[in-house]
Amino acid sequence: IPCTSSTNVPVVKSKPHRWGINRSETRRYATSTSTPLDELLRIGLTREEGKNSQLEELLTKHPMVAARNMELSIKETPCIQHADGVDYPAFLELLTSGGLEGLGYLIITSPEAARVFGQALDESYVSVKEVTQSGVQLAAVGGATSAALEDLGFDDVFVPSKATGEILAAELPVLEGYEGEDLPIRVLYPCSAKAADTIPTQLEARRADTSTPLFQVTRLNTYDTVPVTLPNQLISGPSDNGSFDVLCFGSPSAVTAWLENVDRVAAEINTAVEINIDEDDGLSAGNGNVIACCIGKTTAQACVGSGRWSDNNVYYPEKTPGLKGWADVTAICLGDILERRFWE
Incomplete structure (x- = not known):
């Protein structure tokens, strides 16, 4: 269910903490190990390390994922720590x-x-x-x-x-x-x-x-x-397709931390962050070229209020906030991505 709020939520800067990447944390839920990358639905789970397993299980066992034979690649990508x-x-x-x-x-x-x-x-x-x-x-x-x-x-x-x-x-x-x-x-x-x-x-x-x-x-x-400082290879540059199709945000703090990482990588490669949203698909290199699936309205408002996403690319469960609703709207989002790919 796309969020249509335009409530402005300011992005708060704070000192980042570093996180070492563990490549074994990427898990593929595909019918074949040879599934082409462009057929995978790439999902990043942004809660603190070790606290994403419930959402991952709900997604991999979701009826819509099974019904449409979705090929998932899921990576725990902690954007925050406490x-x-x-x-x-x-x-x-x-x-x-x-x-x-x-x-x-x-x-x-x-x-x-x-x-x-x-x-x-x-x-x-x-x-x-x-x-x-x-x-x-x-x-x-x-x-x-x-x-x-x-x-x-x-x-x-x-x-x-x-x-x-x-x-x-x-x-x-x-x-x-x-x-x-x-x-x-x-x-x-x-x-x-x-x-x-x-x-x-x-x-x-x-x-x-x-x-x-x-x-x-x-x-x-x-x-x-x-915030956690993510490895550069996880962040989309202005001209590439990024590491993820979807990021699942569990708090406004995770949204802020992700955008800080996007800005940092852009600065390191001496490229200005482009935050103009593409009229065709609503995506922007200013958000890492990802669609946001949020646990609830407050987090969705943080995405829209940042000016980095269009309303149509921010999903949240309006009536059932929480883990199950979060998984449901993420599954809907994945279905929408498949529709877009079909018509491209």
Whole structure:
């Protein structure tokens, strides 16, 4: 489902980290090992190294891929990696000092945030049982995040009807026993330094009446997302066809990191990045000549807002954000590529 939003999302520059290429990470799902390169559908998975296997499995087993006998070449191409955020020490201090007492909610909005939460529990020697006994209620943005919390041992997690921060903020229930002087409900939000303020802003805008806020949110930037410097051979030059037909982006940070790599390679070969979008196919060397398949609307807006993609070459699951919807729109995108090739 192509994204039609033109919301401008600024590209943020940050210090890159290097990643060593492992050529064995390219996997072919083809009926023949001699399938010509121009018949393969080349897909790059851009999440942090080791965190792309679920999407890869969903793609290789997708009914549309099987029905059309698609020949896939899939490569894990991490554009980002994670590091401790500036508030991680404060998060550890809060856990060890009993700071969960008196909180109403602890909101986790990604599997990575859940992993960092688990790491913090281990480092602070706080058990899942102690968290539960503190009375704090956990909330997750979607199914994948909820599953990550369940893997840590939490089985009572609020999940909204749709996996977005806006819907979570709108649907988060007022806990029983909170009224009058007990309000506002205190909420702890440990998240990425690059996360938008959507959840805190919308939660604190909810009111019990004209003057009494329902929620008070404390945000802690417990981890950060930093770009990875990719090998030059993975980046399309202005005059070639690139290493990929499709890149699967799981966050705006991955989009930013990919474009930084495109710009870097262009600078190294002393060529200006061409960001004028071709009227025929909507592709541009300014994006590496790739179509973007995004996990959700926010990431799709980052692609369109960069000015490097046309709307028709940015796909995202409008109604079902998350892994399954991501795989579904990627399969649709691959089908569209086959249609284009047929008519070329």
